[in-house]
Amino acid sequence: MLTASLNSSIVSAARFEETVNVLEVDLTNGRSYRYYMVPHEIFLALVNAPSAGAFFNREIRNRYSCERIA
Numbered sequence: 001m002l003t004a005s006l007n008s009s010i011v012s013a014a015r016f017e018e019t020v021n022v023l024e025v026d027l028t029n030g031r032s033y034r035y036y037m038v039p040h041e042i043f044l045a046l047v048n049a050p051s052a053g054a055f056f057n058r059e060i061r062n063r064y065s066c067e068r069i070a
Contacts, residue, residue, distance in 0.1 A: 001015050001016065001017050001018075002015065002016045002017075002018065002043065003015045003016075004046075004047045006046075006047070006052040007052075008028070008051070008052035008053040008056075009028060009053055010027060010028060010052070010053030010056060010057070011025055011026070011027060011028070011046075011052045011053055011056050012026045012027065012028050013025075013026040014026070014043065014046055014047065014052075016038070016040065016043040018040060021036070021037050021038050021039065021040070022034060022035065022036055022038065023035040023038040023042070023043055023046075023060070023064075024069065025056065025060070031068060032068070032069045032070070033066045033067065033068055033069065034066060034067050034068075034069050035060060035064040035065070035066045036064060036065045036066065037064060037065065038060070038064050042059060042060065045059070046059075046060065
């Protein structure tokens with residue numbers, strides 16, 4: 001699993017499981033979500049985005065099937 005800490009006002013960390021294309025995102029509000037069928041390139045773009053929060057809102061949130069995780 002690939003892991004990245006993010007310096008963002010919205011996203012605090014992201015984890016990506018390449019074998020199943022699952023992205024887990026920890027938000028700064030304490031909630032965590034698991035997104036399914038996310039391409040590896042999207043994870044890389046999130047980690048390298050000038051604004052991880054803006055990228056998350058524009059390219060991930062409401063675009064992939066997800067569930068909240070504890």
